[in-house]
Amino acid sequence: MTTPEVNATVHTLGLSALSTLTLLQPPISEELEKKILESTIKLYFEPPSDKGKTKTPEQAEQAKQAQDQINANFNELLHSILFMDTTTVRLVRLINILSAKVCRIPPYFFVWHESVSADRILAERTIHSTLQARIVLCAARASRPS
Amino acid sequence: MTLFKKFVEYKSSETGEKPEKSFASLGECMGRFVPRCTDPDVKTRLMAMESIEACLFINHVLETSGDQEGYVLQPPAQLQPAPELRRRMVTEEIHIQFGLVHQLSTVISSLLSAAELSPFLNKVHKCNSLSLSRSLLSLTST
Secondary structure (H helix, E strand, O other), X not given: OOOOOOOHHHHHHHHHHHHHHHHOOOOOOHHHHHHHHHHHHHHHXXXXXXXXXXXXHHHHHHHHHHHHHHHHHHHHHXXXXXXXXXXHHHHXXXXXXXXXXXXXXXXXXXXXXXXXXXXXXXXXXXXXXHHHHHHHHHHHHHHOOO | OHHHHHHHHHHHOOOOOOOOOOOOOHXXXXXXXXXXXXXXXXXXXXXXXXXXXXXXXXXXXXXXXXXXXXXXXXXXXXXXXXXXXXXXXXXXXXXXXXXXXXXXXXXXXXHOOHHHHHHHHHHXXXXXXXXXXXXXXXXXXX
């Protein structure tokens, strides 16, 4: 027996339902919020792979529209969470969850990826180090009594 | 970025008691974005710079609106050069990027409090460590 595939419409409606749930009183707990985001974030960052499937231009356009709708509903979910608690603590928590997903790309990916050269990575690192030093110097200068 | 815009939108319509007087964990949040200012992808670079501006703007709004009715949505004067730096960051030339990030550091240091400096540097340092591991992997593979 095979598991039926969940299509984009179900994902879209599910995200919409979660947005409504988030807007209801009492506000959802931090734990539940984390669970909701962890299970839905993949719909945004890891859209279904179409490798090996041949698609007509119409099917490709439909798939793109479906993904756009999923992305819009995911953004709406984030906005609902923020609406219920407009503190920077909540904002930072959302950013941290999103950033963790973005930064999960393994480092060796960048080595294999030909567009990023070793020179580029070293140059980037030099900039960061210099930036750190510069900020410390600027802050020290600012805090020094005149 | 839409999260920041929504945050400002929701805040601007709020009245009554203010639960916060400053941006919580501003340093750590900024430390996440700063390393991406030199990302190879131009969209990421611009988004990171815009996010930094948004963080500093929100912090300024929260700090200056303490005793006022509602929130004063006025950007600080120190943030004035930031949009121009962002506009010039579309360049792929690493030396120009270096100069721009150098100028951005002046903006950041003038708006980041001493208390937030340490968490900020810790976060940037963590990202640097990841960058170093990437560099070493690159060098060993070439």
